[in-house]
Amino acid sequence: xxxxxxxxxxxxxxxxxxxxxxxxxxxxxxxxxxxxxxxxxxxxxxxxxxxxxxxxxxxxxxxxxxxxxxxxxxxxxxxxxxxxxxxxxxxxxxxxxxxxxxxxxxxxxxxxxxxxxxxxxxxxxxxxxxxxxxxxxxxxxxxxxxxxxxxxxxxxxxxxxxxxxxxxxxxxxxxxxxxxxxxxxxxxxxxxxxxxxxxxxxxxxxxxxxxxxxxxxxxxxxxxxxxxxxxxxxxxxxxxxxxxxxxxxxxxxxxxxxxxxxxxx
Numbered sequence: 001x002x003x004x005x006x007x008x009x010x011x012x013x014x015x016x017x018x019x020x021x022x023x024x025x026x027x028x029x030x031x032x033x034x035x036x037x038x039x040x041x042x043x044x045x046x047x048x049x050x051x052x053x054x055x056x057x058x059x060x061x062x063x064x065x066x067x068x069x070x071x072x073x074x075x076x077x078x079x080x081x082x083x084x085x086x087x088x089x090x091x092x093x094x095x096x097x098x099x100x101x102x103x104x105x106x107x108x109x110x111x112x113x114x115x116x117x118x119x120x121x122x123x124x125x126x127x128x129x130x131x132x133x134x135x136x137x138x139x140x141x142x143x144x145x146x147x148x149x150x151x152x153x154x155x156x157x158x159x160x161x162x163x164x165x166x167x168x169x170x171x172x173x174x175x176x177x178x179x180x181x182x183x184x185x186x187x188x189x190x191x192x193x194x195x196x197x198x199x200x201x202x203x204x205x206x207x208x209x210x211x212x213x214x215x216x217x218x219x220x221x222x223x224x225x226x227x228x229x230x231x232x233x234x235x236x237x238x239x240x241x242x243x244x245x246x247x248x249x250x251x252x253x254x255x256x257x258x259x260x261x262x263x264x265x
Contacts, residue, residue, distance in 0.1 A: 096170025102136035103143035183211035
């Protein structure tokens with residue numbers, strides 16, 4: 001047979017020649033292996049969108065772009081491709097009531113990292129908010145793994161950051177956690193030298209303290225609210241000092257007492 005003829009023609013290994021085996025390729029990292037979520041049917045569309053935004057990063061980036069454009073240009077009512085999808089994802093994240101310690105993995109460019117450093121320096125007063133349905137990791141190990149190659153093709157110097165926070169939201173997609181418009185105060189920061197990563201501790205603002213409650217639903221609403229606060233503070237600073245009110249009987253004389261005082265003089 002042809003196969004047998006080829007074997008016969010194959011050169012015999014030389015004496016002492018070692019047969020080398022290539023090491024088996026390391027399997028690609030897949031944090032979603034074993035995901036048993038049900039994403040079929042219209043009723044599970046929000047869950048499907050959350051899942052697809054994580055498992056297909058390019059699709060997730062398109063969704064985030066539409067969400068951020070809506071946040072900053074809501075008054076212009078931009079015609080966005082994925083605004084309804086982003087709304088369903090936000091509603092799904094908002095429906096969650098699980099409270100869990102989670103990690104948000106990010107990679108900041110030079111200007112953004114400079115702004116974060118400024119807020120860390122004034123952490124007693126600084127707050128921040130993550131727009132939309134922010135996708136967190138439920139384990140530090142996966143969060144660090146996700147950052148291993150972050151920023152390699154950005155064309156600029158990037159700082160890897162892990163935000164650690166106890167948040168309220170929806171646990172889904174096997175190893176992810178979604179919080180809607182998560183706002184927080186800054187805590188301490190540690191330098192993870194081995195992974196070239198800054199780990200920043202946050203304290204979530206919730207209820208009436210949440211920025212989405214205090215400041216409004218969109219960036220224009222935030223700007224309007226901040227302008228109102230600025231004008232109120234300016235008016236309070238320029239208001240004339242009030243004369244202290246006199247208590248009844250303090251420094252006051254009735255007619256008879258005034259006459260007695262005049263006679264005494």
